[in-house]
Amino acid sequence: MKFKINVLVIDDDEIVRDVFLRIFQKRPNVELFVAENGYQGLEIIKRRRFNTIFLDLGMSGLNGVETFQRIQELDLNVKVTFMTASSNLSLEERAKRIPNVRVVDKPLEIEQIYKIIEIDSQYSGHMN
Amino acid sequence: MEMEIAGNRDFKRGSLFIKIFLLMAGLAIGISILAIFIFTAHHIKEMKSSLTENCEMLAELASMNVQSGYFIQQWPFEILKKIKDIENIVYWRIVKPDGQIYLADDAGLWGKKIDDEAVSTRIPLIKEGIFPETGEKIGVIVRPLDIKENGKPWTFWIGYSLEPILLMKKEILLTGFGANLLIIILVGFLAFFFSKRITKPVKELVEGTKAISEGNLDYKIRTESHDEIGELANSFNRMACDLERTTVSRNYFDNIIRSMIDTLVVLDSEEKIKMVNKATLDLLHYREEELMGRPASILFAEGEVLFKKEKLVEMIEKGKIRNFDTIYLTSSGEKIPVSFSGSIMRNANGEIEGIIGVAKDMRKAQKLISELKASNLELTRSKNAMLNMLEDLDESHRKLKVLHAQLLQVEKMSAVGRLAAGVAHEINNPLSGVLGFAQVLLQEIPEGNAWRNDVRKIEEGARRCKKIVSNLLTFSRQEEFSLELANIGEVIDSTLSLCHNQIVLEKIRIIRKYEKDLPQVKVSIPHIEQVFLNLITNAIQAMPEGGELKISTRLRGKGDLIEISFADTGKGIEKEILPKIFEPFFTTREVGKGTGLGLSVSYEILKRHNGDISVESEGEGRGALFTIILPVEKTEDEV
Secondary structure, eight states: OOSOEEEEEEOSOHHHHHHHHHHTTTOTTEEEEEESSHHHHHHHHHHOOOSEEEEESSOSSSOHHHHHHHHHHHOTTOEEEEEEOSOOHHHHHHHHHSTTOEEEESSOOHHHHHHHHHHHHHHTTOOO | OHHHHHHHHHTSTTOHHHHHHHHHHHHHHHHHHHHHHHHHHHHHHHHHHHHHHHHHHHHHHHHHHHHHHHHTTOOOHHHHHHHHHSTTEEEEEEEOTTSBEEEESSGGGTTOBOOOGGGGOSSOEEEEEEETTTTEEEEEEEEEEEEEETTEEEEEEEEEEOHHHHHHHHHHHHHHHHHHHHHHHHHHHHHHHHHHHHHHHHHHHHHHHHHHHTTOTTOOOOOOOOSHHHHHHHHHHHHHHHHHHHSOOHHHHHHHHHHOSSEEEEEETTSBEEEEOHHHHHHHTOOHHHHTTSBGGGGBOTTOOTTSHHHHHHHHHHSEEEEEEEEEEOTTOOEEEEEEEEEEEEOTTSOEEEEEEEEEEOHHHHHHHHHHHHHHHHHHHHHHHHHHHHHHHHHHHHHHHHHHHHHHHHHHHHHHHHHHHHHHHHHHHHHHHHHHHHHHHHHHSOTTOHHHHHHHHHHHHHHHHHHHHHHHHHTTOGGGOOOEEEOHHHHHHHHHHHTHHHHHHTTEEEEEEEOTTOOOEEEOHHHHHHHHHHHHHHHHHHOTTOEEEEEEEEEETTTTEEEEEEEEOSSOOOGGGGGGTTSTTOOSSOBTTBOSOHHHHHHHHHHHTTOEEEEEEOSTTSOEEEEEEEEOOOOGGGO
């Protein structure tokens, strides 16, 4: 329990960020950061290493894929899960072609979120 | 010309004009002649009686002189000589009772005897005779004298000529006739004009009658007189007027008959030709007079039975004969096929008056018929060809209809898909909040709390929304498929394993009949699994009391198709809704129990695999059969 799992959620929709905040409000082993756009997310990533990142695909400004490309420049090994509201098919297609990332449909099941965090933290050796 | 004839008609023997004229002229002449005669006779009688009277006075005077002369024995010769000189006096005689002439103007007669009864008359006599010397007609006065011999008186005779009277008579008659001639001419003229005046309206009546009988009903007689003839003319005009109103003129009928295109023949009761129209004459090259009164058989080719006895009898019994094919014969012997129709004409008493026959020249028609037969044959051929074409067309039309329906379906689907894509983003994000917060709450609300149930309902609702949106999105996600070769039996089995628990729970018996060595198909496995899952879930739900689901696969067509069928023993599907079950949002389940998108998504998925899905059901309670067709993927060396 010494190590906290670092999770970043980048989504321009407040309600999505709020759900994540609420889910992990009473889970002290998870350190949750939220960013409301790609740039904000990148700023946070520059200062901290994350076990897993939940990245919204269809954002204004930098979209999910563009944000992902810049994340790769900063941290090649971070696990990224794209969240899609299925509104932009070509973007989704592009995301799906990227190796070693997940694409999940919104809305995410709470169990799904737990599972993703569990897997990614084990893989990166941060979860005990 | 007409006028001349009409004028001459006046002088025809026996005409009314002549009758009246002759009567009047004759009467006038007769009366005038009679008048002349009466006048003449009267005048002559007057003259005669005055002559006789004079002569009587002369005779009396002479007698008295003779008597006195006798008594004094001195004959009054002077006086007697003078008597002879008096005009018209032819002779004088003194005659003895024995007839011997005692004295006379002619000395040659003295002593001669005359044989006459008058010699012994005792009363004066007047008689007529002929004076032998000149042969002229004379009157003789015989007067007895007071000289007696043997008791018998002598007689004094005086003869006077009647010639002047006769002459006068002749003169009068001549003058009378001369005057009469003038009168006759005058009277003739009068009679002419008078009779003309009488006969003129009569003549006009005659003309009018003729005109009307010829059909000229417009003809009106001018009436000037107000006598009976004028009245007759008036009533005649009225009659003509009535006739015009009530009848069609003969001219009109004649015209109709003459103008008829078909030939018309009227026969009398002895089958002799009574009338023919122009068309008949033109057709058969006869002149009218050549046919009139001839037997009807002249019109027909030899051996034509129409006017043999039995045919006529038949015609009379039936009253008519219609479209009888027979042959007419022209004057030059040419045969003309005709269609003959005839009917019996009866008079008011029902007796046969004749036969009316109409014949239609069939030469053109027959030619047409033969042409028609030829073209009919052609037509039949074309018709058959056309029928074949029509069948093909029908087939294509049917196919086209199916295609059209499919196209319409695709249109509908993609429209729904586009809509779904548009709203997906807007729905999925808030849905993330609803689902996420509900699930967080569920983790935090202790068991037994009444709120848990409510929040679970929220979670459930959010999940359903998610599913609906995801199903809708399937329509618009063509690029999503990642196709891979698969053994269809394995895909079915893996799907069955997904719902194994449910199958056991609902007591469903699964019968699998897979054809061996089926070729592989190139499919998006998760999507095909979704289709199978849909069908299996539907089947399970159709059999709430348990049942049998038979899943079979087989090769179809030329080996290029694989058929997968799902046959259940459930409640089946009503015939009316069968065509609708692949439409989006169509569901038979109660609201909330199904999205109504399962089958339409399946349909869409299969269409995108170039496959198909169809359904059959015998109706409620008889199960349903879903059949899926998928194309076989060509082997690699073919690609």
